[in-house]
Amino acid sequence: MRMMPTCREITERASAHLDGELGRMAGLGFRLHLAVCRHCRRYVAQLAEAVALVRGQPVGEPPAAELEALLVRRFRDHSLASLRASPGPEG
Amino acid sequence: MDSGDLCAHLRAGDEQAFRDLVRGHHAAMIRFAHGFVRTRASAEDVVQETWLVVVEGLHRFEARSSLLTWIYGILANKARTRGAREARAAPLPEPSLERADARIPEADRFDASGHWREPPGPWTSLDPERIVAGRQLWRHVLDILDTLPAMHRAVLTLHDVEGLEAAAICDILGLSEGNRRVLLHRARARVRLALEQLVATDGPWPPARPAAPPGTWRAERAASSPCARR
Numbered sequence: 670m671r672m673m674p675t676c677r678e679i680t681e682r683a684s685a686h687l688d689g690e691l692g693r694m695a696g697l698g699f700r701l702h703l704a705v706c707r708h709c710r711r712y713v714a715q716l717a718e719a720v721a722l723v724r725g726q727p728v729g730e731p732p733a734a735e736l737e738a739l740l741v742r743r744f745r746d747h748s749l750a751s752l753r754a755s756p757g758p759e760g
Numbered sequence: 761m762d763s764g765d766l767c768a769h770l771r772a773g774d775e776q777a778f779r780d781l782v783r784g785h786h787a788a789m790i791r792f793a794h795g796f797v798r799t800r801a802s803a804e805d806v807v808q809e810t811w812l813v814v815v816e817g818l819h820r821f822e823a824r825s826s827l828l829t830w831i832y833g834i835l836a837n838k839a840r841t842r843g844a845r846e847a848r849a850a851p852l853p854e855p856s857l858e859r860a861d862a863r864i865p866e867a868d869r870f871d872a873s874g875h876w877r878e879p880p881g882p883w884t885s886l887d888p889e890r891i892v893a894g895r896q897l898w899r900h901v902l903d904i905l906d907t908l909p910a911m912h913r914a915v916l917t918l919h920d921v922e923g924l925e926a927a928a929i930c931d932i933l934g935l936s937e938g939n940r941r942v943l944l945h946r947a948r949a950r951v952r953l954a955l956e957q958l959v960a961t962d963g964p965w966p967p968a969r970p971a972a973p974p975g976t977w978r979a980e981r982a983a984s985s986p987c988a989r990r
Contacts, residue, residue, distance in 0.1 A: 728787060
C-alpha cells in the first residue's frame with residue numbers, strides 16, 4: 670500500500686478523519702500528508718469549521734402556537750391515560 | 761436534564777419537558793422533511809403528523825432505542841411516502857438533483873496526479889454572527905443546508921445537527937454504513953465549498969457586529985440533549 674495519499678484522497682477521507690473513523694495506517698498516511706501540504710491542512714481545517722457551523726446552528730422556529738397547544742393537550746390526555754393504565758409499583 | 765431524565769419526565773407527563781422536546785427539534789425536522797417533499801407546507805404537514813404519532817407513543821417508549829431515532833424513523837417514513845406520492849402525481853421534467861450532484865464537489869479542482877490545481881481559498885473568521893452579504897453567517901448556513909439533495913441533507917441533519925449515532929442513521933434512512941459515510945462527507949464538503957465561495961466574494965473584515973445574539977444555540981443545548989445519545 671502506498672504510504673502517502675494524494676490531495677484528492679485527503680479531501681475524500683477528511684470527514685472520516687474528523688469523525689475518528691480512519692484506521693491506524695490510513696490515519697498515519699493522512700497526518701503525514703497534512704504535515705507537508707498546506708492546501709490540505711487548510712481544506713481539513715475549513716471542513717471542520719463548516720461542520721462546527723452546522724452543529725452550532727440555532728434551534729430555529731418553534732411550532733405555531735395552535736399546533737403546540739394541540740400537541741400539549743394530546744400529551745396531557747395520553748399521560749393521564751397511561752398513568753391510570755400502569756399505576757406503578759406502589760399503586 | 762440528561763437523556764434518561766428527559767425520558768423519565770416525559771413518561772411522568774411533564775408538559776414542560778414535552779414542550780422543550782417539540783421546540784428543540786421542530787425546525788430541524790421540517791428541514792429534514794423538506795428534502796423529500798415538494799413544498800414547505802408539505803414538510804410542515806408531515807412533521808405535524810409525526811408529532812401526533814409521537815405524542816401517543818411517548819409513554820410506551822423504551823430506552824433501548826433513543827427517542828430521537830424513533831421520532832426521525834417515523835418522520836423519514838412519512839416524508840418519503842409523501843414525496844413519492846407527489847412525484848407520481850406531478851413528475852418533474854428535469855432529472856433529480858440527487859443524481860446530478862452525486863460526485864465530490866471539488867472533483868474538478870485536482871490535476872491528473874491528484875494534486876490541487878485550484879487549492880481552497882483562504883478564510884478569515886467564521887464567527888456565526890459575522891455579517892456576510894448582509895446577513896449573519898449562520899443564516900447562510902441554513903440556506904446552504906436547504907440546497908442540499910434530500911439524502912445529503914438527511915444524513916447531515918441526523919449526524920451533525922441531531923447528533924445521532926451512525927447505526928441509528930443507517931436504520932432511519934435504510935442506508936449501508938458505506939453510503940452513510942459518503943453522503944455525510946459530500947454534504948459537509950458542499951457546505952465547505954459554499955462557504956468558501958460566500959466568504960471569497962465578501963467585502964472587508966471585520967464588519968460591524970450585530971446587536972443581539974440569537975436565542976438558544978444548539979451547541980449549548982447539545983450537552984443536555986434529550987436522548988440523543990445512548
